[in-house]
Amino acid sequence: MTLKKNNPLRLDVSHVARQSPGTYRTFDLHFPSLHFEPDLDLHDLEGEITISVTDDGVAAEGQLSAKTELECTRCLEPYQQTLDIHFTEIFSFSPSQDEEDDHKEQQLPPDGYIDLEPLIREYALLDIPIKHLCSEGCKGLCSVCGANLNHEDCGHRQEDIDPRMAKLKQLLDEEEMEELGRE
Ligand SMILES: [Zn+2]
Ligand SMILES: [Zn+2]
Structure with a gap:
């Protein structure tokens, strides 16, 4: 109409x-x-x-x-x-x-x-809110694979990683793995 x-x-x-x-x-x-x-x-x-x-x-x-x-x-x-x-x-x-x-x-x-x-x-x-949220507890999208976390748990860990830090984190993770390997 x-x-x-x-x-x-x-x-x-x-x-x-x-x-x-x-x-x-x-x-x-x-x-x-x-x-x-x-x-x-x-x-x-x-x-x-x-x-x-x-x-x-x-x-x-x-x-x-x-x-x-x-x-x-x-x-x-x-x-x-x-x-x-x-x-x-x-x-x-x-x-x-x-x-x-x-x-x-x-x-x-x-x-x-x-x-x-x-x-x-x-x-x-x-009355339209500044933040558009489908619900207060909306889980959003997976930052790794883009899955809608309200519908599925893709298993990825959700962390806010600065892309510049991502490389460093990867290195640290590898180091950690190596250490675990040595034990
Ligand atoms: Zn939502
Ligand atoms: Zn994911």
Whole structure:
């Protein structure tokens, strides 16, 4: 599903926006799969959007979760990363007059439709961890043969060896073997 045509994340809040301040309405979202231009795919996007009426606009509060496919930096396997998408965004009836205001409020569109797409995209991206790990205990790849150590034990010893030291280690190992041979 693409959001280009008939954007399903455009939320009609025109009705609730006409109610008195304090009124709120909750919208349930569930999308098996959505593509966000240009490069984000979310699966099992679900949760609630609560729209509450304030004195001069509406607040949109999102409590959503979704999954996205990432590649584990240790074992290089694709995996599904769960993302928490939480936000509160204010849409005012009339734009703020204060040019100096750091927190720019958005204006509620005249047709009463809030586009959740940029919000969900932004907050989903914020929740993507810097380190992509399929699991905390991912064992990664064997530094000798490249086997995925989560799936098999290839028998190699995993050591962080500086390539420049590898030669020296090899010599020491040979010496050790010789010594063992002499005993
Ligand atoms: Zn992994
Ligand atoms: Zn190995």
